[in-house]
Amino acid sequence: MRADIVVLPGDGIGPEVTAAAVAVLREIARCFRHDFEFASHDIGGAAIDRHGDPLPAATVGACRRADAVLLGAVGGPKWSDPGAKVRPEQGLLALRRELGLYANLRPVRPHPATLGAAPIKPHLLAGVDLLVVRELTGGIYFGEKTRSVDAASDLCSYSTFEVERVVRRACMLARQRRGHLTSVDKANVLETSRLWREVATRLVRDEFPDITLEHQLVDSMAMHLLSRPRAYDVIVTENMFGDILTDEASMLAGSMGLLPSASLGDGDGGAAEGQPGDARAGDRSTVIGLYEPIHGSAPDIAGRGIANPVGAILSAALLLRHSLGLEAEALHVETAVAATLEAGIFSADLMPEGRAADTDEVADAVIERIAAASRVPELRD
Numbered sequence: 001m002r003a004d005i006v007v008l009p010g011d012g013i014g015p016e017v018t019a020a021a022v023a024v025l026r027e028i029a030r031c032f033r034h035d036f037e038f039a040s041h042d043i044g045g046a047a048i049d050r051h052g053d054p055l056p057a058a059t060v061g062a063c064r065r066a067d068a069v070l071l072g073a074v075g076g077p078k079w080s081d082p083g084a085k086v087r088p089e090q091g092l093l094a095l096r097r098e099l100g101l102y103a104n105l106r107p108v109r110p111h112p113a114t115l116g117a118a119p120i121k122p123h124l125l126a127g128v129d130l131l132v133v134r135e136l137t138g139g140i141y142f143g144e145k146t147r148s149v150d151a152a153s154d155l156c157s158y159s160t161f162e163v164e165r166v167v168r169r170a171c172m173l174a175r176q177r178r179g180h181l182t183s184v185d186k187a188n189v190l191e192t193s194r195l196w197r198e199v200a201t202r203l204v205r206d207e208f209p210d211i212t213l214e215h216q217l218v219d220s221m222a223m224h225l226l227s228r229p230r231a232y233d234v235i236v237t238e239n240m241f242g243d244i245l246t247d248e249a250s251m252l253a254g255s256m257g258l259l260p261s262a263s264l265g266d267g268d269g270g271a272a273e274g275q276p277g278d279a280r281a282g283d284r285s286t287v288i289g290l291y292e293p294i295h296g297s298a299p300d301i302a303g304r305g306i307a308n309p310v311g312a313i314l315s316a317a318l319l320l321r322h323s324l325g326l327e328a329e330a331l332h333v334e335t336a337v338a339a340t341l342e343a344g345i346f347s348a349d350l351m352p353e354g355r356a357a358d359t360d361e362v363a364d365a366v367i368e369r370i371a372a373a374s375r376v377p378e379l380r381d
């Protein structure tokens with residue numbers, strides 16, 4: 001297969017972890033005889049420095065023409081002056097909106113080898129396998145902002161349409177998993193949450209009677225996520241709640257550096273397998289996807305070559321699956337990451353003491369395992 005992949009390294013550890021993920025994709029291309037072309041473009045602080053704009057038009061144009069987009073992270077202290085006219089994060093928000101990427105899939109599946117790095121008791125973590133579907137192009141991150149000398153406001157609004165499409169997507173994903181959906185809101189206080197709850201209830205009743213739906217308030221959800229994480233299958237929630245809950249959920253896995261994400265619009269691989277809109281059904285003309293680890297630019301460790309590249313590498317696996325329809329190749333990447341962790345090859349975030357592997361060593365270990373597995377004929381089929 002031939003595919004054009006746009007790479008947006010961004011800021012801080014973004015370039016370090018995307019380089020690792022691209023190296024893994026190159027190995028997949030070599031082993032499976034694909035032709036992946038990579039083109040890097042500016043976003044975030046790097047784009048402000050070069051173009052005075054966190055999302056140059058050339059970057060948007062390249063993303064629109066690409067088969068998929070791989071992103072590192074944006075932001076950092078250099079661009080964080082509260083009085084700054086433009087901020088790196090605006091570039092990422094605008095790109096998600098421009099590409100219509102309303103569903104952000106954040107799978108959380110702690111690996112047995114990294115349970116020791118998590119601050120939660122291991123017996124609570126065994127068997128955890130959840131998927132957070134975060135609404136990504138609405139809510140308070142996109143509402144009108146006002147600011148005077150001594151007051152400020154951020155508007156949070158959601159339309160029925162915005163809630164329906166992301167809950168529908170979450171239901172389709174739940175159907176391919178254990179059929180359980182938890183919708184998270186703050187309906188005891190917020191009007192947007194009351195709309196969210198109403199729409200989710202109606203949609204599941206009318207379109208997905210096979211899905212078990214429960215509602216959970218976001219504050220107690222934050223607690224239950226740590227005390228009984230195994231109870232959850234698919235969790236769907238609005239933009240800011242999903243942002244916060246998934247950083248919290250990274251502690252189930254052991255590090256912020258471990259979790260990947262896929263941001264999808266309509267017409268991508270989120271449909272049921274083999275149905276129109278499923279990338280695996282060959283319907284690639286409308287596939288849109290942006291893949292990034294859930295973490296930020298980690299300025300505290302940037303430039304030292306020690307960032308954990310696993311979240312970015314697993315994001316590349318999601319890219320293979322959702323945008324390119326290459327399920328076997330995606331599984332190869334995921335299996336190689338699991339084998340690397342099983343071999344105890346940990347970056348410093350997972351191993352505060354002793355000799356940790358650096359970013360490149362983790363990536364090389366994954367690449368070696370992909371190469372070894374792809375030499376076994378039956379695994380190639």
Ligand SMILES: NC(=O)C1=CN([C@@H]2O[C@H](COP(=O)(O)OP(=O)(O)OC[C@H]3O[C@@H](n4cnc5c(N)ncnc54)[C@H](O)[C@@H]3O)[C@@H](O)[C@H]2O)C=CC1
Pocket residue numbers: 013017072073074075076077089092256257258292294295296297298299300301306307308309311349
């Ligand atoms: N998608 C994006 O581009 C995001 C950007 N940001 C931006 O990143 C900047 C820093 O934000 P923070 O709140 O510090 O969050 P962060 O996610 O960058 O870092 C939080 C903590 O996790 C650690 N960490 C994160 N990724 C890691 C990795 N791959 N390996 C090892 N350790 C890792 C960091 O060293 C830090 O101690 C801000 O400018 C923020 O706006 C934050 C979140 C998402």
Ligand SMILES: CC(C)CC(=O)C(=O)O
Pocket residue numbers: 089092093243294295
């Ligand atoms: C715009 C980003 C900085 C928001 C964020 O933290 C995320 O998407 O995880």
Ligand SMILES: [Mg+2]
Pocket residue numbers: 243244247294
């Ligand atoms: Mg975040």
